[in-house]
Amino acid sequence: xxxxxxxxxxxxxxxxxxxxxxxxxxxxxxxxxxxxxxxxxxxxxxxxxxxxxxxxxxxxxxxxxxxxxxxxxxxxxxxxxxxxxxxxxxxxxxxxxxxxxxxxxxxxxxxxxxxxxxxxxxxxxxxxxxxxxxxxxxxxxxxxxxxxxxxxxxxxxx
Amino acid sequence: xxxxxxxxxxxxxxxxxxxxxxxxxxxxxxxxxxxxxxxxxxxxxxxxxxxxxxxxxxxxxxxxxxxxxxxxxxxxxxxxxxxxxxxxxxxxxxxxxxxxxxxxxxxxxxxxxxxxxxxxxxxxxxxxxxxxxxxxxxxxxxxxxxxxxxxxxxxxxxxxxxxxxxxxxxxxxxxxxxxxxxxxxxxxxxxxxxxxxxxxxxxxxxxxxxxxxxxxxxxxxxxxxxxxxxxxxxxxxxxxxxxxxxxxxxxxxxxxxxxxxxxxxxxxxxxxxxxxxxxxxxxxxxxxxxxxxxxxxxxxxxxxxxxxxxxxxxxxxxxxxxxxxxxxxxxxxxxxxxxxxxxxxxxxxxxxxxxxxxxxxxxxxxxxxxxxxxxxxxxxxxxxxxxxxxxxxxxxxxxxxxxxxxxxxxxxxxxxxxxxxxxxxxxxxxxxxxxx
Numbered sequence: 001x002x003x004x005x006x007x008x009x010x011x012x013x014x015x016x017x018x019x020x021x022x023x024x025x026x027x028x029x030x031x032x033x034x035x036x037x038x039x040x041x042x043x044x045x046x047x048x049x050x051x052x053x054x055x056x057x058x059x060x061x062x063x064x065x066x067x068x069x070x071x072x073x074x075x076x077x078x079x080x081x082x083x084x085x086x087x088x089x090x091x092x093x094x095x096x097x098x099x100x101x102x103x104x105x106x107x108x109x110x111x112x113x114x115x116x117x118x119x120x121x122x123x124x125x126x127x128x129x130x131x132x133x134x135x136x137x138x139x140x141x142x143x144x145x146x147x148x149x150x151x152x153x154x155x156x157x158x
Numbered sequence: 159x160x161x162x163x164x165x166x167x168x169x170x171x172x173x174x175x176x177x178x179x180x181x182x183x184x185x186x187x188x189x190x191x192x193x194x195x196x197x198x199x200x201x202x203x204x205x206x207x208x209x210x211x212x213x214x215x216x217x218x219x220x221x222x223x224x225x226x227x228x229x230x231x232x233x234x235x236x237x238x239x240x241x242x243x244x245x246x247x248x249x250x251x252x253x254x255x256x257x258x259x260x261x262x263x264x265x266x267x268x269x270x271x272x273x274x275x276x277x278x279x280x281x282x283x284x285x286x287x288x289x290x291x292x293x294x295x296x297x298x299x300x301x302x303x304x305x306x307x308x309x310x311x312x313x314x315x316x317x318x319x320x321x322x323x324x325x326x327x328x329x330x331x332x333x334x335x336x337x338x339x340x341x342x343x344x345x346x347x348x349x350x351x352x353x354x355x356x357x358x359x360x361x362x363x364x365x366x367x368x369x370x371x372x373x374x375x376x377x378x379x380x381x382x383x384x385x386x387x388x389x390x391x392x393x394x395x396x397x398x399x400x401x402x403x404x405x406x407x408x409x410x411x412x413x414x415x416x417x418x419x420x421x422x423x424x425x426x427x428x429x430x431x432x433x434x435x436x437x438x439x440x441x442x443x444x445x446x447x448x449x450x451x452x453x454x455x456x457x458x459x460x461x462x463x464x465x466x467x468x469x470x471x472x473x474x475x476x477x478x479x480x481x482x483x484x485x486x487x488x489x490x491x492x493x494x495x496x497x498x499x500x501x502x503x504x505x506x507x508x509x510x511x512x513x514x515x516x517x518x519x520x521x522x523x524x525x526x527x528x529x530x531x532x533x534x535x536x537x538x539x540x541x542x543x544x545x546x547x548x549x550x551x552x553x554x555x556x557x558x559x560x561x562x563x564x565x566x567x568x569x570x571x572x573x574x575x576x577x578x579x580x581x582x583x584x585x586x587x588x589x590x591x592x593x594x
Contacts, residue, residue, distance in 0.1 A: 023346065024347070026329070026347060053347075066330075066332050083252065084251045085252050124254040127254060137292050138289065138292045140290075
């Protein structure tokens, strides 16, 4: 599997835009993920070669940032806030309800490949607590309740 | 209460940002014209100094003092630009104030950044924004393109001879990226591990060049100071520290929200404006400025909230976004969440933080389950004393994590002990699990 022509040129462009190959590493990983949902080994190696950095350097960055996914994720990624303001408004009940409904824990993907569930630090939605962000466009949702999670899971966030 | 809300007053309720044309009609970019056409960089800096603008990212360091460390052209060693970086990596638990400034009023931030770059002899501005703020990333990027097209960014801005370019760097998670030297590492395409200081960023920052990093809200204040003067800005405040503050009130309140109010507004007033305490309606305690600020109690709800007054009360004003606990909410549970968060988000470089925080997190979880031991409490106290002070680690993440724990142990020691003695959370037992 190799990178599309469009992605290759976007990565090359990012080098000039962000002030050099190193500075464009994270942006390259973000762009690959935006198109493919996650960053596989082949894409990572190809992007590293394009930028002129080593695969190890690229991997170093890719594994540090929690929202660069190095394994396949579901069609919809659900990031549930575990910050204090959400906790104080029942986030753990929402978490339990989502886990029960999907049958997965944090860091896992449903067998049908539809959902991945991840916990995330404060999403800056304390005025919508308990909150989460869903889908590739990181749409803010909340206040969530155990009774309204169907709505969240069913809503198309793409 | 003063109705003046310079930072959020022009934001639309749905947060739809203004076009440049709309912004100009509201007086946008007048301050940039004034600053660049009629003032020297030194005069802009002196105005901000006279306004007494303290950094809104958490530390409260005077912005102008930070700016004065930047070398004048010719004084900087070697060749290359100086950088002005806007920190939009808002991830502190309980903080949601920069989001509105990035999403709804991006041109206000650009104005401030241009003037700040001018005052710090910087020719490149980078706005780092967290991944989850996609609207903020899109709105800022669009606004920058508009400003560039109109000649507010680029070569020879408004014929002043000042060259400056600006772009957005979207991040990809990890709380520690918001630490200013970690942020610089992130921009250099590395793991965001904080740097040892000295050298400070103004001496050697991004790519080894002089660099200033300021918070979104701090930068958003600058055009108002330059446009209306230092005296006007100081008069917005009820205390010595200038300006309004974009406060946040969340947790156990009926209407959690952002409130822009004079610096020095009290917690009691803000809680009232946020619809009052929810749940039992009785305030147990609050953290005045995000997860890393120490707990304060009802008796302290009437102190003026600014960096100086809150520090004197034994806490930290931090981000100014308070987390409220009512009588049915357990501080031990809140501390456990904070510690788990800081343990997970540590970059893992310094031993006290990398190894200490998971240890503390385990103890806190044990206490919550009702399986804690009395000697655990001494381990917690020792950790606060040993690992809490500045200077034991490269950055303040560990110190920040220890402040809710330290103040929690000091103020609610009996509650910690009750968790051990009674083998459960006594508050959860009496009130049930805290839900709205």
